[in-house]
Amino acid sequence: MTKVAPSLLSADFCNMEQGVRMMERAGADYLHCDIMDGVFVPNISFGFQMISRLNEITDIPLDVHLMIVQPERYIERFAQAGADFITVHAEATDHLQRVLKQIAQCGKKPGAVLNPATPLEMVKYVLDDVDMILLMSVNPGYGGQSFIPAIMQKVEDLRTMIDTTGKKIDIEVDGGVDMKNCTRLREAGATVLVAGSAVFGAEDPAQAVRVLRGE
Numbered sequence: 447m448t449k450v451a452p453s454l455l456s457a458d459f460c461n462m463e464q465g466v467r468m469m470e471r472a473g474a475d476y477l478h479c480d481i482m483d484g485v486f487v488p489n490i491s492f493g494f495q496m497i498s499r500l501n502e503i504t505d506i507p508l509d510v511h512l513m514i515v516q517p518e519r520y521i522e523r524f525a526q527a528g529a530d531f532i533t534v535h536a537e538a539t540d541h542l543q544r545v546l547k548q549i550a551q552c553g554k555k556p557g558a559v560l561n562p563a564t565p566l567e568m569v570k571y572v573l574d575d576v577d578m579i580l581l582m583s584v585n586p587g588y589g590g591q592s593f594i595p596a597i598m599q600k601v602e603d604l605r606t607m608i609d610t611t612g613k614k615i616d617i618e619v620d621g622g623v624d625m626k627n628c629t630r631l632r633e634a635g636a637t638v639l640v641a642g643s644a645v646f647g648a649e650d651p652a653q654a655v656r657v658l659r660g661e
């Protein structure tokens with residue numbers, strides 16, 4: 447079944463706990479936490495302390511999306527802070543396979559992320575090392591951007607690539623996911639949908655989560 451991971455980037459940063467409780471009531475499967483360093487992406491969000499506090503106050507698994515250069519420098523600290531999934535950009539490290547191993551060694555679920563223009567070949571030889579591949583459907587940095595239509599085909603192609611290996615790997619899609627494109631995304635093979643504005647901006651977040659999940 448499709449999982450929904452609301453992005454806390456769209457929450458009110460002065461009322462983060464309220465945002466978390468709202469997502470618990472809405473039935474979110476994971477909490478998507480966007481870590482931005484102002485170098486890999488042109489924005490700065492939050493870091494270890496936020497992950498650590500989130501881990502203390504909720505049982506929802508934390509899906510930590512690292513938009514930072516050389517993520518290998520910080521894997522242990524995010525693991526200790528309480529991340530459940532740690533996803534790293536293929537474009538941000540020279541040694542993707544090594545970082546993915548490092549995440550697994552910390553007992554966390556590793557994922558590789560690709561920016562919209564990055565070809566799927568970048569992850570072809572690390573499929574043994576991931577639980578999840580995250581395809582960006584916007585250029586990372588900000589919430590509220592529009593879905594890049596070409597990514598629909600990329601999801602289909604990745605689904606074919608994964609299925610031919612017989613492995614069970616989630617395909618997560620992040621950026622501009624909404625009520626209009628979620629059905630096609632699920633049909634294309636996405637299994638985890640990240641949604642910031644579509645859930646936090648909804649009048650009824652629980653209903654938004656159900657629609658995204660296809661219920």
Ligand code: DX5
Nearest residue numbers: 453586587589590622642643
């Ligand atoms: C973008 C982030 C996303 C963002 C999604 O850089 O990685 O997780 O919060 O927000 P929406 O769903 O509003 O595009």
Ligand code: ZN
Nearest residue numbers: 478480511620
């Ligand atoms: Zn994200």
